Each structure stands twice: as C-alpha cells, then as structure tokens.
Amino acid sequence: MMRLAMANSPKSVTIRSYNVGFGDCFLLSFQYAANSERHVLIDFGSTGLPPDAPATRMMDIAQDIKTRTKGKLHAVVATHRHKDHISGFETKKGGTGTGDVIRSLKPGLVVQPWTEDPDLDPKATGPKSNKKSAKRKLTTMGRDTPKHIAALSHMHGIAQQMLSVRNLPRAIKGELSFLGETNLANLSAIKNLKDMAKNSYVFCGKKSGLERLLPGVKVHVLGPPTVAQTDTITKQRSSDPDEFWQFQAKAVSSDEHVTDARQILFPRHVQSQDSRFPINARWLIYHSRMTRGEQLLQIVRMLDQQMNNTSVILVFEVGKKRLLFPGDAQIENWQFALSQKKFEPLLKSVNLYKVGHHGSRNATPKSLWKLFQHRDTRKSPGRLKSLMSTMAGKHGHADGKTEVPRKTLVSALTRESDFFTTQELKRANFFHDTVVTF
C-alpha cells in the first residue's frame, strides 16, 4: 500500500551542494507526492576546509544531512576512494564520527566503482570472495583486471612514501604532500562504505540498482570503463605517450606474482641504503634525490589521475531532464563513454552538470562541453546549470595552467551556464540548494 501512496515519478529534485572546502558533497532529494522524498548522497569528503569554516564543519554537514533526510538516506554514491570524496564516511570509536552519522541513516544501497569490488581483489579472502563469480566477472571485465586492482591498491603505499620523503625542492613539496594525503588509504571510511548497506559495484553500461530506490528515475552509468572496455580505446590511441592504461600496463607487467609496491610499480628500482628510512621508502628516497623534482611530481600526478579515473559517472534522467554527476573523472575515464554513440543524445541534453574534478583542466573534456546543447550565453529559462565544489589555492599552479579551478573553464561556465561554486559560500553559510523541476 505504501508503494501506491507514492507518485510514480518525482516532480522535482533539490541538489544541496555542501561547502567542504576542497572535496565533494552533494545531497540529491527527489520530491514525489506531498511529504514524500527520496535522498541520494553523492560523496562526502574534504582535504582542506575553507579558512573561515569552523572545525566542526564536517560534523555540521553530517547533522544537516540527518535533518534534511529526516533520518533516512536511500542511497550513497562514493564516486572513488580519494580522501576528498570519502573522508566524511570515517567512523570513530564510540560511534562519534561523521561516518557513524551517515551509517545511522540506514542507506539502502552504496554505489561504488567496480575497482572496489572485493571479488576482484587478488588478495581477497573470506565469504565475499566467491571464486566462481569472480571468474565470471573477469571474463567480461578483462584478463588484466587483477593487475589493475593490485596497482591501484599500491597507490596507498606510494602515497605513504610521498609523505615521508624529505629534501625536496620547496616548489614541489606542497603539491606532492597534497597528492600524497589525498591518496592515503582511508581505512575506516572504506570499511564503513562496504558494511553500511548492500553494495553495487558499477562500470560503464551496468545497472546501478538506484532505479529500484528512485521510482520514475532512470540512472545511466557512463563510467568508469572496465579494463576490457578501455582496451578497445587504448588500441585506437596506442601512440599517445600519456595514455593512462599504457602506463598502468607497463607498471604492473614485470612480475604479476610480486605484491610489493616498489617492485611492481618500479621493477628495476635502486634503493637508498639509508637505514633511517623504512625499507619501502628507500627506493623513493633514492629516486627523489636522483631525479629532478618535477619528474617525480609527474609520476605522482599520474598515479593520482589513475584513481580519479576510477570515478563513477552517473546521469539521472527524469522525463526530459538529465543531471550529470561525473565525480573526478578525467579524460581517460570519459573516452569510452564519449566513443559510444548511444550516450550522445543523453549527454547533449544535460540540464545540470556537476563540474568534474573541482574544475581542473582535464576533467571537462572539450568534446563533452561542446555536446551540451543547453549552453547559452543569454540567461534563458532552459539554460544549463552547473555546480562546482572547489577551493582555490589547494591544487596546481596558475603559471603551469594547472590551477584548480582552471580560470578558462570557470569563465566558460560563467558565460554559458547558470554557474554556482561552493566558493561563493562564506562562514556559517555552508550549503546551497539548486532546484530542477521535471
């Protein structure tokens, strides 16, 4: 009878953008018949609060989510495992963490990228590791999947090492430690996401399970691609030296049985003999002293991008309206979806765009931006809406045109869409609501 009381399709959705500083946190509240709402939280993390925010900001947000949802969250989407997207899911002893609050809202589903699927973890043990289903998954997802998963998990080891490296030029130290911190394993958050609800691990074209919880809403998964899907693209672009998956293949191909980070990622490494440092850090210390700082930074940026490219890309479709939430997906993640003709009409008609990767230069591919037909230099009623969660001065540098948010992108967003950035929110004002009617 409850089902009958609910209208078949939502009338509108309110997107609450929280100001987490550098990070993402969006609460989507779909309004059905009177007093009937369904809530989806997309990401909750930060690597740096705004300077004018109280230290309680993350807990204030968790409590606001609790109030806004009246204690019931229908689903959580954790786009990828970077700290600025999942630190809010951290738990604390005694249940006093922000992640404990979210868990108490009893979400019905947690959606994450396929790279988080414990079935695919080569080291997985316990009841979740079902050999038969794992084997079946590998057939569809690509033979090299375990290598890819292993390399991603080694990223956390690399990040740890980054934070212990000394004697680096000051110019690169800031960004290195920022990227190191972003990539650190966030164990309690990861465990909480795995345990708080039923899990859905998605890839391009897969059903997310969200539709069951959101009547009248179609949810399309456009990314991340699987290894098999990416291979089709890689073959077409085999001459691109920056191609992420090629780097990945090289990094892991030397010895698939070795599970040590330094050996897998840099097979022919030379170690520093300096015994003051943990053995895992010695190869890096050696290289950091021998290599120009900028080269080291390039390696770390590439590792960081690999994790961004595991981001879940979702399009929510109600009637003729489409909302695009791509997490931090960068060009390599987008390539597969953009190469599929079937997604073109969907992307062309996007009405609301959550700007990818806090406005960084390579997360809004130009080919994607050009597809958006609702871009308009005039303030028309049907104009594209764009939402960005960011904080300037944390990531990249203006002289290298890598600053986040990127100036040229922000001016295009300002010129051709109804643009909102969390940087407009000051002090106690910690969220902004955007309404889309259907």
Ligand SMILES: [Zn+2]
């Ligand atoms: Zn991010």
